[in-house]
Amino acid sequence: GAVVSQHPSWVICKSGTSVKIECRSLDFQATTMFWYRQFPKQSLMLMATSNEGSKATYEQGVEKDKFLINHASLTLSTLTVTSAHPEDSSFYICSARLDSFNGYTFGSGTRLTVV
Amino acid sequence: GNSVTQMEGPVTLSEEAFLTINCTYTATGYPSLFWYVQYPGEGLQLLLKATKADDKGSNKGFEATYRKETTSFHLEKGSVQVSDSAVYFCALSDQGGANNLFFGTGTRLTVIP
Numbered sequence: 001g002a003v004v005s006q007h008p009s010w011v012i013c014k015s016g017t018s019v020k021i022e023c024r025s026l027d028f029q030a031t032t033m034f035w036y037r038q039f040p041k042q043s044l045m046l047m048a049t050s051n052e053g054s055k056a057t058y059e060q061g062v063e064k065d066k067f068l069i070n071h072a073s074l075t076l077s078t079l080t081v082t083s084a085h086p087e088d089s090s091f092y093i094c095s096a097r098l099d100s101f102n103g104y105t106f107g108s109g110t111r112l113t114v115v
Numbered sequence: 116g117n118s119v120t121q122m123e124g125p126v127t128l129s130e131e132a133f134l135t136i137n138c139t140y141t142a143t144g145y146p147s148l149f150w151y152v153q154y155p156g157e158g159l160q161l162l163l164k165a166t167k168a169d170d171k172g173s174n175k176g177f178e179a180t181y182r183k184e185t186t187s188f189h190l191e192k193g194s195v196q197v198s199d200s201a202v203y204f205c206a207l208s209d210q211g212g213a214n215n216l217f218f219g220t221g222t223r224l225t226v227i228p
Binding site for chain 1: 118119121123151153156157158159160161204215216217218219220221
């Protein structure tokens, strides 16, 4: 079946640095990828939707200059958390979808801790 | 708007016990409802789904029935196994599943031998 690889699975970084998270669809071409964030004891919240070759669509309240999303190919999307702060510490998870008729395939998530 | 309220965990059960994880939803239209499961170290996987009222989704011994009158989609399993230990997410998607997913908070289930 469809597989999405997300890397790294966990990362610790210093406040003020940037962190890049990769999301790859291994055996299918994903026209759309989604990035979610989950704070402790809260729901998985959609941050942004990215379509290959175009700018990402961000949900209300998500800073596009802070969370840079690049979907340069049909198999790779990256999320870069710029100038990370402790309040950005969260669980980030991506998902990919071939088209609107197919289901979502999720990565295993990335636990980000900013110290 | 769309939202999902899910029973908070963690839930710890003995093997062969009965499992219920409650899930209720708020939606503006006629959503599709899902249960996803995340095993340790893996991505979320679709466990089961239901696309209209009174539909019952089932898979691996798990069941959930789409109850429009109570806006619920509770997950049940008659006899859990240690291998069912995971985090379970209830979710909805409006417009027939073509749109984005709205998730609950997830419920961690631990089954002990």
